[in-house]
Amino acid sequence: MSIKLSDKAEARLKEKIALYPDPKSAAMWALYIAQEELGRLDDRAVEWTAERLNLSPVNVQELITFYTMYHKEQLGKYHVQICRTLSCAVRGSTKLTECVRKRFGTKPGQPSADGMWSYEEVECLGSCGTAPMCQINDHFFENLTPQKLTEILDRIEKEKPDLKLSTIDDRMGEGLKGYPKSQII
Amino acid sequence: MTAHHSILLKNIRQPDQHTLAGAESRGAYSTIKKALQIDPLKVIEEVKTSGIRGRGGAGFPTGMKWSFVPRNSGKPVYLINNADESEPGTFKDRLLLENDPHLIIEGMLIAAWALQSNWSCIYIRGEYGYPFSRAKKAIEEAYAKGYLGKNIFGSNFNHDMVIHRGAGAYICGEESALMESLEGKKGQPRMKPPFPAVSGLYQCPTVINNVETLANMPFIIENGGKAFLSIGVEKSSGTKLVSASGHINKPGVYEIDMGYPMKRFIEEECGGIWQGRKLKAVIPGGSSVNIMTAPEIEKVNMDYESLRLAGSSLGCAGFMVLDETTDMVEAVLNLAHFYAHESCGQCTPCREGGHWIEKIFTRISRGQGLPGDIPLIENVCAQIGGHTICAFGDTMILPYLSIIKKFPEEFKERIGEAIRGQVKPREYLNVVYDGAH
Ligand SMILES: Cc1cc2nc3c(=O)[nH]c(=O)nc-3n(C[C@H](O)[C@H](O)[C@H](O)COP(=O)(O)O)c2cc1C
Ligand code: FES
Numbered sequence: 001m002s003i004k005l006s007d008k009a010e011a012r013l014k015e016k017i018a019l020y021p022d023p024k025s026a027a028m029w030a031l032y033i034a035q036e037e038l039g040r041l042d043d044r045a046v047e048w049t050a051e052r053l054n055l056s057p058v059n060v061q062e063l064i065t066f067y068t069m070y071h072k073e074q075l076g077k078y079h080v081q082i083c084r085t086l087s088c089a090v091r092g093s094t095k096l097t098e099c100v101r102k103r104f105g106t107k108p109g110q111p112s113a114d115g116m117w118s119y120e121e122v123e124c125l126g127s128c129g130t131a132p133m134c135q136i137n138d139h140f141f142e143n144l145t146p147q148k149l150t151e152i153l154d155r156i157e158k159e160k161p162d163l164k165l166s167t168i169d170d171r172m173g174e175g176l177k178g179y180p181k182s183q184i185i
Numbered sequence: 186m187t188a189h190h191s192i193l194l195k196n197i198r199q200p201d202q203h204t205l206a207g208a209e210s211r212g213a214y215s216t217i218k219k220a221l222q223i224d225p226l227k228v229i230e231e232v233k234t235s236g237i238r239g240r241g242g243a244g245f246p247t248g249m250k251w252s253f254v255p256r257n258s259g260k261p262v263y264l265i266n267n268a269d270e271s272e273p274g275t276f277k278d279r280l281l282l283e284n285d286p287h288l289i290i291e292g293m294l295i296a297a298w299a300l301q302s303n304w305s306c307i308y309i310r311g312e313y314g315y316p317f318s319r320a321k322k323a324i325e326e327a328y329a330k331g332y333l334g335k336n337i338f339g340s341n342f343n344h345d346m347v348i349h350r351g352a353g354a355y356i357c358g359e360e361s362a363l364m365e366s367l368e369g370k371k372g373q374p375r376m377k378p379p380f381p382a383v384s385g386l387y388q389c390p391t392v393i394n395n396v397e398t399l400a401n402m403p404f405i406i407e408n409g410g411k412a413f414l415s416i417g418v419e420k421s422s423g424t425k426l427v428s429a430s431g432h433i434n435k436p437g438v439y440e441i442d443m444g445y446p447m448k449r450f451i452e453e454e455c456g457g458i459w460q461g462r463k464l465k466a467v468i469p470g471g472s473s474v475n476i477m478t479a480p481e482i483e484k485v486n487m488d489y490e491s492l493r494l495a496g497s498s499l500g501c502a503g504f505m506v507l508d509e510t511t512d513m514v515e516a517v518l519n520l521a522h523f524y525a526h527e528s529c530g531q532c533t534p535c536r537e538g539g540h541w542i543e544k545i546f547t548r549i550s551r552g553q554g555l556p557g558d559i560p561l562i563e564n565v566c567a568q569i570g571g572h573t574i575c576a577f578g579d580t581m582i583l584p585y586l587s588i589i590k591k592f593p594e595e596f597k598e599r600i601g602e603a604i605r606g607q608v609k610p611r612e613y614l615n616v617v618y619d620g621a622h
Contacts, residue, residue, distance in 0.1 A: 019347045021261070021304060021387055027369030028352055053369065066371040066529075068353030069311045085273045086472060086519045087430035087505055123355065123523050124273040125312050128430035128503070129437045138314030165314045172318045181315045184280050184438070185198060 003048045009037050013052060023053050027063060031070050036164075040074045068122070076111040076118035078156055078163065081135045084121040087128030092145070096132055097121055099146040103153065116157070130183050138165040139175055142183040152176065187445070187453060190416050192404045192424050193397065194440045197284050203319050205326040208287035214332055216403040217294045221340045223406075228299035232402070234410025236422035241267055241358075241395030242471065242501045243576075244421075244489045253382035254300055254390045263391040264297050264305035265367070266399055268320075269351055269358035271310055272471035273523060274503030277426035278396035280438045282309065282316035285400075286323035290346065292399035294332070295406055297344050300392055304345050307396075308363050311352040321348050355527035359575050360393040362529065373531045374575035395501070397426055417443030421488035425502050429455050432462065432508035443488040450487060451506065462508040466591070470500020472520050473580035475587035497587075512611065513592040514599050517585060518546040524581040535578040538569040542585060552608030554600035559589055 004010065016029040030053060034045035041064050050057045064070045082088075082096050100119045104112050108120040127133045130142035134149065141152055155176060156163075162173035175181055201207030208214075220228055233248030254262055266289065270278040281289055293305050307324075309317050324346055327333045335343045349367060356362045357372040364386045366372035385391025401423060405413045414422045421443040427450070430436045434456030441450060451457065451464065458464050464479040469487070475497040477485070485495045492499045507516065525543040530536045542565055545558050555561075566582040573579065589596055602608045 019345075021263070021389075022368070024369035025349070025367055028350065028366070031352070032350070055369065059370070062371050063352075063369075066354060067311070067351070070352055084519070085523055086468075086516060087274055089519050090431055090507060090511060090516070122312075123526060124271065124275075126270050126276040126279045126310070128274050128505070129276055129428060131430060131436070135312060140315065165318070170318060170321050172315055182283055184276065184283060 002051060003044050005034065005037050005048060009033050017053075024055065027053050027055060027060070028067070031060070031063060031067075035070060041070050041072050073109070074111060074115075075109070077116050078118075078136055080117065080119040080153075081122040081125075082119065083123070083125045083127065083131070083133055083135075085124035085128075087124070088131040088133060091131040093132035095146050096134060096144055096149055099149055100153075103150075127184070137163040138172060139163045140182060141179075152179075187449070189440055189442045189445070190424050191440055192413075192416075193281065193285075193288070193400050193426060194438070196288075197280065202285050203283065203287075203323065205287060205323065205330060208285065213287040213403075214291055214327075216407040217291050217298070217332070218338045220295050220298055220406050221338055221342055225299045225301055228295065228406065231410040232299070232405060235401075235405045235413035236410070236420070237398065237401055237405065237413060238421065238489060239395055240397035240401075240425070240501060242272065242473075244499065247394060247398055250382060250394075251296070251299060251392060253380065254392060255383065256301070258390055260389045261304060262300050262302040263386045263389055264293060264300060264302045265360075265363065265386065265391060265393040266293055266305065266307040266396055267358060267360065267363060267393055268307050268309040268313070268316075268396045269363060270313070270396070271355040271358050271527075272473065272501055272503050273520070274430055274468065274505040275428045275471050275501050276430075277428045277438045277502070279313060279316050280426075281396055281400055282313065282320050284319075286320045287327070288400050288403060289320070289396055290323060290327050290333070292402035293346065294337070294344060295402040296392065296394065296399055298342060302392070303343050305347070306367065307346070307348045308357070308367060309348060309350055310357075311350050317348065317350060324348060354529070355523075356529040356575075356577060359577065362575065363393065364391065371529070373529045374577075376574055418486070418488050418490070420490045421499075425487065425499070427454075427487070427502040427504050429504045429506070431506035432459050432511070433457070433506045434459050441487060444486045444491065445488075447482045447485050447487050450504075451482075455506065458506070458508050460508070462510065464506065465509045465511050466507045466513075468505040468507075468584065469502070470498045471503030472505065472523070472584055474498040474500045475583045476591060478591050513588055513595045514546070514550050517588045518543070518550050520584050521546045524577075528577065532573040532578065534569045534572040535581070538565050538578075539581065541565050546585075549596060549599050549603075552599070552603050554596075554603045556600065556604060558600060559593075559596055562589060 016026040017023045030049040046060045049060045111118045133142040164173040196202045229251050237247045238244040354372045357366045361375035362372040381391040424440045427439045439454045467477050489499050521543040525539040528535045528539045569578045
């Protein structure tokens, strides 16, 4: 019994496989593609990836548990990840975590009742010079204070912007209007 | 402010530098065009002459690494650009990926020509969505213009370049873990030897270099290895990108000539310690190196040799500055949580020891420290260092041991309070630590 994802997803995986010396290299892409399409990496995703790349399902399971960006459980539509590592911590990241913890009232990794939000603390995101910061889906929000973060979350709640990295053409989502995608310079 | 050479950040503030048109208007791809006329072995000689050492942390001479690749082994040679950049305190590669990706691509093409490699890959950490999209677009533009693909600049040289996204794992920055990951497996380091130059990705000869290392190649080939060698100091030539963060007035990425005095760097480039406070300590090379106290940095220079002699390491120059108010118990606990979480789990000493150490630091922080805790930590560290497949174990113990050694009073005070049952309330660095993982 073979699982099929959308034509777009199937085509995209084929395109990725062709880039590498060995199809197995596309395993991580396959999981990203399946995760975007199915919302989470369930048994169907495992079976699909294993079948397309000629891997054993247990190998695919291993990847899902090893890498932090793969999720077996559905996250909120907007997943807020606050960096907790030293450079962010010494510039006040714990205040950001407090802020989202209070706002959402959920446990880390658990979606809010309306499915809109989830949050967790993560390790250094390569944005230590603009600390403290958080990542919401694929977008960085840098140089934060609890007030700034609250404003951002309020706007997202209202405007529901496209913050996703598209699987169709590897491009960023539009992001929050007027908000820089990077503040590193 | 001191004038440093600007090899890597020369064009970084040009708003269109990330586009091919913008980069080309400032000379991008003119060097690879010339390099394709030079014998590949001569290119390697030039890189050797430059004295450049790998910018990813270990500081291994790049020209020598390239010369280990066997010629005519009958197997393809692969080139990997390590853009995993996950060492706490490091964000320099991100700056280049976002704002000057063509400099990186040209550097990779020069390396590929020297190594006669027809396939290369940028392995970028999964969290770098924006740098990924910028670099991917740059690769597409380079293909469209014929700078990648077949018969580059009318030569017989073909080269394909791929950008590969990681998915969240610090260890995938370690070169052999990276290759495992790129083969569609868990990123768990391999035993060495064999070294990647002989048997790397899919058992083929492979060169892995850091983004910054490769981005230096256009300058080296354009101006000659000697020009590069003349910058910086004897055993550390060239410039270095420093990612400066923490308690300073002007955090950011700075390009400095190797050998620049650290104190001056903090005062001038970093704008001094914030809020008029005093310096307490610096972790100069990314979190996995020995910490340095304020008196220790007075006379030290920022280059591989000077920092080694001073008992620390330049690493990848993730420069984390801590002011006098920093609670060192909380700082080390913060790092202990990182390493416990990021161990790949393959070697028992690292997997188990990392968690043990985190637990002990946690209880010291929470006012439940025990009299023998510091010797216990030293003991556990001794069982990790030298007993693991990769350098993760060897390096994670450096901040632990150096912090407890250089700031013993703070640990003594906390454990003393616990023993007397008089724990002072403190504002933790890490208030919301919930003990998960
Ligand atoms: C635990 C660990 C993590 C590492 N992370 C990175 C990294 O994120 N980026 C990087 O370029 N090198 C990293 N390295 C070093 C690489 O193994 C390798 O030495 C380097 O990419 C080689 O490139 P270079 O010679 O140009 O420095 C890491 C090493 C270890 C042991
Ligand atoms: S410590 Fe938070 S981004 Fe590096």
